[in-house]
Amino acid sequence: MGVIGALLVLQPELVKTAAPPVYVVHISVDGLKPQYLQQLLDAGQAPNFAKLKAEGAWTFNARTDYDWTITLPNHTSMLTGRPVNDKYSTTGTGHRWTTNTTPPAGTTLHGNAGYYVASAFDVAHDNGYSTGLYASKDKFVVYRDSYDATNGALDVTGADNGRNKIDVYVNYDLNSTSMFAAYLTNMNANPTNYTFVHFNDPDTAGHASSWGSTQYLDAVKAVDGKLGQMFAQIAGSALMNGNTTIILSADHGGTGTGHSTQSDPANYVIEMMLWGPNIPANTDLYTLNGGLTTDPGATGRPDYALGSGQPIRNGDGGNCALRRLGLSATIPGSNNINAT
Ligand SMILES: [Zn+2]
Numbered sequence: 001m002g003v004i005g006a007l008l009v010l011q012p013e014l015v016k017t018a019a020p021p022v023y024v025v026h027i028s029v030d031g032l033k034p035q036y037l038q039q040l041l042d043a044g045q046a047p048n049f050a051k052l053k054a055e056g057a058w059t060f061n062a063r064t065d066y067d068w069t070i071t072l073p074n075h076t077s078m079l080t081g082r083p084v085n086d087k088y089s090t091t092g093t094g095h096r097w098t099t100n101t102t103p104p105a106g107t108t109l110h111g112n113a114g115y116y117v118a119s120a121f122d123v124a125h126d127n128g129y130s131t132g133l134y135a136s137k138d139k140f141v142v143y144r145d146s147y148d149a150t151n152g153a154l155d156v157t158g159a160d161n162g163r164n165k166i167d168v169y170v171n172y173d174l175n176s177t178s179m180f181a182a183y184l185t186n187m188n189a190n191p192t193n194y195t196f197v198h199f200n201d202p203d204t205a206g207h208a209s210s211w212g213s214t215q216y217l218d219a220v221k222a223v224d225g226k227l228g229q230m231f232a233q234i235a236g237s238a239l240m241n242g243n244t245t246i247i248l249s250a251d252h253g254g255t256g257t258g259h260s261t262q263s264d265p266a267n268y269v270i271e272m273m274l275w276g277p278n279i280p281a282n283t284d285l286y287t288l289n290g291g292l293t294t295d296p297g298a299t300g301r302p303d304y305a306l307g308s309g310q311p312i313r314n315g316d317g318g319n320c321a322l323r324r325l326g327l328s329a330t331i332p333g334s335n336n337i338n339a340t
Pocket residue numbers: 031071203204207259
């Protein structure tokens with residue numbers, strides 16, 4: 001204690017730069033449909049998803065956004081904690097990003113919405129945590145450009161950590177292998193505290209060969225292999241081992257070669273999985289949440305509502321990540337959709 005105190009007095013910059021030893025890896029597996037993940041689990045072909053289940057809390061009956069089952073709108077919900085559309089009869093509650101193509105450089109969520117749309121990157125970064133985004137679709141550039149040194153909000157929380165909310169941005173279009181190689185290199189060298197990782201593979205295979213096809217299942221198995229590498233990296237990291245939470249969900253499921261019909265359970269039923277210190281093993285996430293969330297049944301599709309009766313949604317992930325970082329703050333504008 002005395003030695004550490006003296007060190008900090010002699011080198012006060014350490015106080016400012018020492019990141020808290022806590023890490024959250026927030027994963028999205030694009031197009032991962034619970035039915036097919038379960039099929040692989042039953043066949044013993046997804047050992048790392050099995051580890052995530054056996055050691056963590058999970059549900060295969062979570063929900064996407066109510067109105068949209070496509071990639072960018074749902075990822076924006078994961079990162080901002082907002083519904084896509086305005087809800088609760090209140091203007092300005094949604095993040096309002098409804099398109100799914102790669103936007104022109106410089107396009108921001110804020111310009112589209114007409115107001116600043118804060119994210120988990122904002123809250124983590126403003127509180128002194130380092131952040132990273134690893135993606136495998138070009139369209140994720142909208143997040144880099146929304147939260148860069150020009151378009152990110154001023155940091156008015158404690159020390160000024162700047163407007164650029166994403167410290168490490170890596171994006172390889174439709175190449176999760178290169179993306180994930182960069183992830184492993186960077187996380188071994190200097191892990192970011194809040195890290196969002198996006199795997200495109202099941203979605204890409206589903207569009208090309210249909211959801212549930214051999215190619216689709218192989219793509220899920222490939223993600224499982226990368227999860228294994230992720231577990232090994234965490235276990236081998238003096239910083240991350242024992243201090244890391246994994247949050248895993250999907251942006252949507254799919255059927256045939258698509259997933260755009262938002263009223264189809266094949267598209268809106270997804271998984272939510274949590275793993276990390278003090279998360280009980282092999283536990284149903286709805287049971288763990290108690291009365292905070294309500295299992296909607298196999299095909300239930302509750303619209304957003306304030307109060308009780310809400311399913312667990314992929315849009316809960318951002319605020320869940322902040323809580324697992326030890327922050328009490330939620331994402332500004334996230335409107336109580338978080339209950340995990
Ligand atoms: Zn897709």
